[in-house]
Amino acid sequence: MSLHLALIALLFALHFILPDYHHGNLARVMVLAVYAMAYNVMFGYTGLLSLGHAMFFCAGMYGMGLSMRLYEISAGPAFLIGLSVSVIFSLLIGLLALRTIGVAFMIVTLMFSQAIFLTILYFNPITRGDEGFVIPQAARQIAGIDLSDSGNRYFAALILFSICLLAVLKLVRAPTGRVLIAIRENEERAKMLGYDIWAHKLGAVVMSGTMAGAAGAAYGLLFGTVGASFAEVPFSILPLLYVLLGGPGTVIGPFVGTLFMFYLRDLSSALTDAHMLVAGVVLILLTIYARRGIMGLIREKWLKWLP
Amino acid sequence: MEFGPHLILAMLEGLVQASVLTLTALGLSLVFGVMRVVNVAHGEFFMLGAVSAYAITDWLAGSAAVGFLVALIIAPLLVAVLAVVCDRMILRRLDYDPERTIVATIGILYVLQQVTLMTYGPDAHPVAPPFNQRLAIPWFEFTDTGLEFYFPWGLSTTSYKLFVIAAACVAGLGIWVLMARSKLGLILRATQLDRETAQAFGIPVERVYAFVFGLGAAIAALGAVLVVPIQQAHYLMGSDPLLLSFIVVIIGGLGSLRGTVVAAILIGMSNGVISVFFTPTLAKILATLLVAFVLVYRPAGLFGTKVA
Secondary structure: OHHHHHHHHHHHHHHHHOOHHHHHHHHHHHHHHHHHHHHHHHHHHHOOOOOOOHHHHHHHHHHHHHHHHHHOOOHHHHHHHHHHHHHHHHHHHHHHHOOOOHHHHHHHHHHHHHHHHHHHHHOHHHHOOOOOEEOOHHHOEEOOEEOOOHHHHHHHHHHHHHHHHHHHHHHHHOHHHHHHHHHHHOHHHHHHOOOOHHHHHHHHHHHHHHHHHHHHHHHHHHHOEEOHHHHOHHHHHHHHHHHHHHOOOOOOHHHHHHHHHHHHHHHHHHHOOOHHHHHHHHHHHHHHHOOOHHHHHHHHHOOOOOO | OOHHHHHHHHHHHHHHHHHHHHHHHHHHHHHHHHHOOOOOOHHHHHHHHHHHHHHHHHHOOOOHHHHHHHHHHHHHHHHHHHHHHHHHHHHHHHOOOHHHHHHHHHHHHHHHHHHHHHHHOOOOEOOOOOOOOEEEOOEEEEEOOEEEEEOOOOOEEEHHHHHHHHHHHHHHHHHHHHHHHOHHHHHHHHHHHOHHHHHHOOOOHHHHHHHHHHHHHHHHHHHHHHHOOOOOEOOOOOHHHHHHHHHHHHHHOOOOHHHHHHHHHHHHHHHHHHHHHOOHHHHHHHHHHHHHHHHHHOOOOOOOOOOO
């Protein structure tokens, strides 16, 4: 617990120290880390590997963005609409996709996500397709606080990040979280012990989907862009990469992975524009040498108690 | 053009697509069937086949036919060697664990795509077909004088397209003979059925895996060489065949070669026909949703017997 509060305090303190460029980067990293934490709930704790998480991100992002663009709803309620859309959408996807397991589950989520991406392209007049649309600066404020201002943006990202971090921490310490881990480790055995596997898995999908949707809605609101590139397959792979790198099944792993990958890309793009090459090589090396990621390695070697 | 000739044209185009798709999907299906590995980089092997076909024909620019013939043999071999290297260096170290190999092949996909972009460049390049006669197709009509044949304007195909269909049939038949009638096929099927028992009977399972991974990639590359004279070579061309092959392999039943062929013809044809009458995006949405729902309600696919 204290480690996680310390991380939040550190991020709070960094606001006053960091130069502009890194300050902006860190706000983005925090929102993406929420997306990665959402992924971790399903993949790291429950053992459900989804290849289509971008659809949940986009449910939140487009739920929020389209209600602002088409119905001129103000930012606060629009964010809530984005959240509710994600809840309903992830419930629906969970009900369908959880009928399959293993490889079939990965492909079903991939296909649903691809269908969402193509649907966004198909309704080009409404969604502006690939190009996307901008949420005007004037509309991006909640209760008079201008979210496009870099300081406010940082704090909004920090608040969302802290809520999600503490929620995941609470979840994995609670009995429900223990059951999720039991499902990951041995589904048959968990079933034999009398736990309702189906309900727990569905709960994990809905929680993960909703959190990813929150990240999507926040991303649109804080950075002002909504576009179909957030629905493409590579954007679904991204949280998998972050989580694998940081450490699946650890609470702060996703944040560490996101931070590491973001700066790896940032620094490598200064040297070469082949950041995909770097990502690919890192992915391959990770799967071969570090199955449990950075935080997983730390947990194995030094901090056995790390949640 | 009237409806009848229009439909014939759409079906011919669909048949060409279906032939190439059959080959690509057979490669993916073979790898999944024997190795239980979902190869996400399969589309990149297809793309590399097309790109190396361009490189070879460009190098042997003297005669289109000779260049193409050389490409038809060399390009699949090159891609197979690369695939075997990937298998030895990466997949074998992961013990062919289904989930970790998916992540690793995503990594391979990124690397291959980026390296191609950096060497081959972002432009699409055409490859000249070795022969390309235009063949008009007759259509009939009932008139007062009885049945009359005539050649409607626009209803035609090329000799090269017919060659693609024929070549795919020959290659498909070859794979069937290999799998069902040869000693090697017996070994492959034994490994597919039970890896451990096969090993206990002295089958070098790891070498079989490397061979299958190379063969799967080579079949995809062969399909790509056949298609480049119709469709240009481009570094991003792998994603559509990958998605379609996935769809085909799943609908046909994971690991069932017969199901794969039937599904490839079904989907290639209907894709050709649907995209004539609907917009391509809508066709793709319907296709992806169809696959998702087939898997949700029939996890083993249409011809599959075992649940993956």
